[in-house]
Amino acid sequence: MSSPKKIPITVDGKKYDVPKNINLVEALSSQGIRVPTLCWYKGMDDCLGTCRVCTVNVNGRPSAACTLNTTEEMKIEFDTSELNDLRKSIIELLFVEGNHYCPSCEKSGDCLLQAEAQALEMTHSRFPYEFNHYEIDYSGEMIILERNRCVHCKRCTELFTNDDGEKVFSFIGKGKDTQVVINKETEKSLSKHKAQEAMDLCPVGAILVKGEGFKTPYGERKFEKEPLWIKK
Amino acid sequence: MHKLDLIIQKEGNSQDRLIPILWEIQKDIGCISLDTQTDLSKKLNLSPAEIQEVVSFYHFFSEEYRGKHQIYIDSSIIADFHDRNQIKTTFENELKINTGSVTPCGTFGLFETSCIGMSDQSPAVLIDFIPVPSLTVEKVKIILNSLKNGIKLEEIILSLGLGDGANSSNYIQSNINNNIVKKGHFLFKKWSKGEAISIASQMSPENIIQVISDSGLKGRGGAGFPTGLKWKLAKEVPSDKKYIVCNADEGEPGTFKDRVLLTEFIGLLLEGMIIASKAVGASKGYIYLRGEYSYLKNHIERQILDFKESGFINSFPIEVFLGAGAYICGEESALLESLEGKRGEPRIKPPFPVEQGLFGCPTVVNNVETFVLAAQIIRFGHESFSSLGTESSRGIRLLSISGDVEKPGIYEYEWGVSISEILRDCKAIEPTFVQVGGPSGTMISNKEFDRKISHDDLPTGGSFMVFSKKRSLFDILSNFMDFFVDESCGNCTPCRAGNVILRDLLTKVKTGKARPSDLNKIKDWGNIVSKTSRCGLGMTSPNPLLTSLKSMPEYFENAITNKDENFLDFDIEQATAEYKEFHNE
Ligand SMILES: Cc1cc2nc3c(=O)[nH]c(=O)nc-3n(C[C@H](O)[C@H](O)[C@H](O)COP(=O)(O)O)c2cc1C
Ligand code: SF4
Ligand code: SF4
Ligand code: FES
Numbered sequence: 001m002s003s004p005k006k007i008p009i010t011v012d013g014k015k016y017d018v019p020k021n022i023n024l025v026e027a028l029s030s031q032g033i034r035v036p037t038l039c040w041y042k043g044m045d046d047c048l049g050t051c052r053v054c055t056v057n058v059n060g061r062p063s064a065a066c067t068l069n070t071t072e073e074m075k076i077e078f079d080t081s082e083l084n085d086l087r088k089s090i091i092e093l094l095f096v097e098g099n100h101y102c103p104s105c106e107k108s109g110d111c112l113l114q115a116e117a118q119a120l121e122m123t124h125s126r127f128p129y130e131f132n133h134y135e136i137d138y139s140g141e142m143i144i145l146e147r148n149r150c151v152h153c154k155r156c157t158e159l160f161t162n163d164d165g166e167k168v169f170s171f172i173g174k175g176k177d178t179q180v181v182i183n184k185e186t187e188k189s190l191s192k193h194k195a196q197e198a199m200d201l202c203p204v205g206a207i208l209v210k211g212e213g214f215k216t217p218y219g220e221r222k223f224e225k226e227p228l229w230i231k232k
Numbered sequence: 233m234h235k236l237d238l239i240i241q242k243e244g245n246s247q248d249r250l251i252p253i254l255w256e257i258q259k260d261i262g263c264i265s266l267d268t269q270t271d272l273s274k275k276l277n278l279s280p281a282e283i284q285e286v287v288s289f290y291h292f293f294s295e296e297y298r299g300k301h302q303i304y305i306d307s308s309i310i311a312d313f314h315d316r317n318q319i320k321t322t323f324e325n326e327l328k329i330n331t332g333s334v335t336p337c338g339t340f341g342l343f344e345t346s347c348i349g350m351s352d353q354s355p356a357v358l359i360d361f362i363p364v365p366s367l368t369v370e371k372v373k374i375i376l377n378s379l380k381n382g383i384k385l386e387e388i389i390l391s392l393g394l395g396d397g398a399n400s401s402n403y404i405q406s407n408i409n410n411n412i413v414k415k416g417h418f419l420f421k422k423w424s425k426g427e428a429i430s431i432a433s434q435m436s437p438e439n440i441i442q443v444i445s446d447s448g449l450k451g452r453g454g455a456g457f458p459t460g461l462k463w464k465l466a467k468e469v470p471s472d473k474k475y476i477v478c479n480a481d482e483g484e485p486g487t488f489k490d491r492v493l494l495t496e497f498i499g500l501l502l503e504g505m506i507i508a509s510k511a512v513g514a515s516k517g518y519i520y521l522r523g524e525y526s527y528l529k530n531h532i533e534r535q536i537l538d539f540k541e542s543g544f545i546n547s548f549p550i551e552v553f554l555g556a557g558a559y560i561c562g563e564e565s566a567l568l569e570s571l572e573g574k575r576g577e578p579r580i581k582p583p584f585p586v587e588q589g590l591f592g593c594p595t596v597v598n599n600v601e602t603f604v605l606a607a608q609i610i611r612f613g614h615e616s617f618s619s620l621g622t623e624s625s626r627g628i629r630l631l632s633i634s635g636d637v638e639k640p641g642i643y644e645y646e647w648g649v650s651i652s653e654i655l656r657d658c659k660a661i662e663p664t665f666v667q668v669g670g671p672s673g674t675m676i677s678n679k680e681f682d683r684k685i686s687h688d689d690l691p692t693g694g695s696f697m698v699f700s701k702k703r704s705l706f707d708i709l710s711n712f713m714d715f716f717v718d719e720s721c722g723n724c725t726p727c728r729a730g731n732v733i734l735r736d737l738l739t740k741v742k743t744g745k746a747r748p749s750d751l752n753k754i755k756d757w758g759n760i761v762s763k764t765s766r767c768g769l770g771m772t773s774p775n776p777l778l779t780s781l782k783s784m785p786e787y788f789e790n791a792i793t794n795k796d797e798n799f800l801d802f803d804i805e806q807a808t809a810e811y812k813e814f815h816n817e
Contacts, residue, residue: 050766
């Protein structure tokens with residue numbers, strides 16, 4: 001295979017050559033520019049475009065970087081005070097919409113929301129806390145759904161299926177009342193391994209495998225060992 | 233045979249039939265219970281969860297029983313200002329229930345819903361999906377008593393003389409006024425059936441597209457995308473299947489012009505769609521009709537049949553598809569999701585519908601008015617249109633005028649008309665604010681009435697709401713923010729969570745609890761929502777707040793009673809009462 005065609009793009013006034021028609025977040029990352037993401041992760045086929053944490057300016061218009069592929073002469077603004085603040089504000093919005101008590105959370109240290117908040121130097125939320133009420137669903141065989149922490153990224157509803165290819169999680173309701181539900185029938189048949197996959201897929205501590213939450217001790221967790229804010 | 237089987241036999245069992253199937257169940261049984269969903273899921277080869285995802289998204293579908301007679305009260309701001317509360321209280325008192333519930337005997341269910349497209353004859357309600365306009369307390373009582381006595385709704389409406397019913401079709405089960413007030417010289421040129429199609433049949437697809445492009449026609453659904461270019465893009469994508477979709481979702485509060493076009497100009501609409509199909513090479517058409525207009529479905533289908541019998545649509549079947557109560561389904565990609573039988577969550581763009589639309593095929597989505605105008609342009613030539621209007625905004629624009637005016641209704645104007653001229657024509661009553669383009673548009677004050685309706689000054693999808701000096705700006709804004717909070721699809725963070733926060737902030741201002749810094753927060757936080765949202769809903773939902781703050785900051789400043797930034801507006805005794813009681817202090 002021939003290597004993909006390289007095209008010029010501009011990021012904050014600097015020119016870069018990147019492969020054509022690849023995901024913009026990956027393209028920027030290959031140039032050492034880390035775009036914050038929450039619903040997107042490296043290697044996913046289709047983006048979800050739900051969280052908007054990856055907002056950058058493309059040709060003068062704000063867009064979610066993870067939803068775009070590189071095109072010739074793309075003009076990107078990334079590291080401006082306004083854009084940095086926009087991205088941070090979305091993380092802050094998620095903190096006030098949900099109820100995130102990191103010190104008691106099974107996912108603390110493995111949580112992408114927490115890691116991005118730290119990387120974006122969020123010290124508090126500018127928005128008033130909503131103190132919304134969410135039901136925790138303990139009724140699964142393997143899985144606990146801790147809705148207080150759900151960021152509605154849709155990873156679980158769009159990307160996760162059981163071994164038979166059936167959906168286990170879905171979105172019900174609309175707007176601020178949208179919530180994830182577990183499909184009891186398909187959840188029953190999950191192996192422990194599959195359930196763990198769901199927990200790992202969820203960027204926050206909303207999907208938990210019963211009895212596994214604190215298996216890795218604090219201090220040895222993913223973002224504790226490799227924090228996002230340390231520039232490589 | 234079991235009812236469900238009958239419905240599925242009629243509709244087919246593929247996922248894109250899900251919404252029509254759910255409609256039949258909802259209308260037949262009054263709800264779509266979890267048990268029914270499970271039964272249905274087996275028959276459609278979907279999981280129960282996939283059905284629940286859809287049922288729970290749409291306002292008119294419900295897991296709980298909604299009553300034999302389902303009453304939906306219009307919650308638009310125009311209805312609010314036309315004694316909606318009095319009407320609502322009368323319904324509640326007469327039925328002895330609260331809004332949002334069903335009478336114990338199950339006969340009546342009383343609910344609220346966003347604007348039902350009747351702002352010119354407000355207050356209105358939908359009863360069993362038939363609009364009942366121009367209500368008074370007396371009339372509500374008569375209607376309920378008659379319904380209790382088993383009299384048919386159509387007869388009741390007729391006997392009350394609620395509207396003249398003078399529309400072009402006997403198939404519309406309702407008596408409402410068309411309220412066409414100002415006829416201009418383009419749209420209202422006399423229609424002669426089949427003329428536009430016959431002219432187009434002599435033209436090549438390229439030719440049709442050229443004429444539409446030369447006319448300068450821009451989409452009338454709000455975004456103002458050039459129609460000729462849209463058709464050209466769809467034409468250029470190679471595909472066996474292409475679709476033409478008419479967006480008749482008309483969800484922007486305050487608009488009702490598509491309602492009138494669908495009854496009085498249905499022939500031109502069909503001709504416009506047929507011409508578009510020829511231009512892009514499409515094999516099927518859909519009219520996505522908002523659920524609130526389901527009473528027009530028979531009439532539209534009758535006209536389609538008539539066209540078929542006349543031999544106009546041999547190879548281009550057109551289907552009427554009923555939405556189920558979701559403003560977001562007016563957004564074209566959400567509309568396509570809905571047509572595919574899914575939740576109406578907007579897609580990521582690109583790809584745009586002209587590249588990958590319905591079922592992945594190139595699709596043209598146009599507003600009702602766009603198709604109607606396109607047909608007229610083909611009849612009278614591009615210059616008949618491009619010679620009207622302004623440089624940036626060619627041709628004419630229908631406005632739906634409502635609110636504090638003596639003559640609400642439909643007005644045809646050339647683009648470029650000034651607000652003050654419109655206000656004169658509709659006999660506005662002490663106009664103080666005008667909301668141009670609905671809640672997602674621009675709020676202007678009486679200092680700006682020399683501004684003009686055009687794409688480069690005040691663009692609009694047709695809604696034009698006039699508010700007199702006795703109206704409170706903050707009542708209006710609160711109604712709009714409630715609307716956006718209710719109608720956000722919930723897919724993306726800024727719109728789902730941000731609109732709630734903007735609404736709370738507005739409530740603070742409205743109740744006199746805001747501090748000076750809160751006005752900057754409106755600006756900053758509104759900016760966050762509009763810049764980062766995924767689709768047009770969130771991109772525009774802060775507009776009423778941002779534009780009114782910009783054009784009339786004095787209203788906001790006056791609403792801040794305490795300028796001391798650090799003043800804490802709460803009662804310490806009350807706040808600590810529970811604690812004290814607990815500790816017996
Ligand atoms: C939240 C939202 C609601 C919309 N509602 C409608 C609608 O009810 N009718 C409509 O024609 N366009 C509506 N639009 C615009 C459509 O997305 C699309 O631009 C339009 O249907 C294209 O047709 P046009 O080019 O003829 O205007 C809406 C857009 C958004 C973002
Ligand atoms: S449960 Fe987790 S994966 Fe699913 S939507 Fe919520 S945050 Fe995303
Ligand atoms: S902006 Fe609002 S309506 Fe549009 S995708 Fe986001 S949540 Fe849904
Ligand atoms: S990471 Fe791009 S929208 Fe979520």
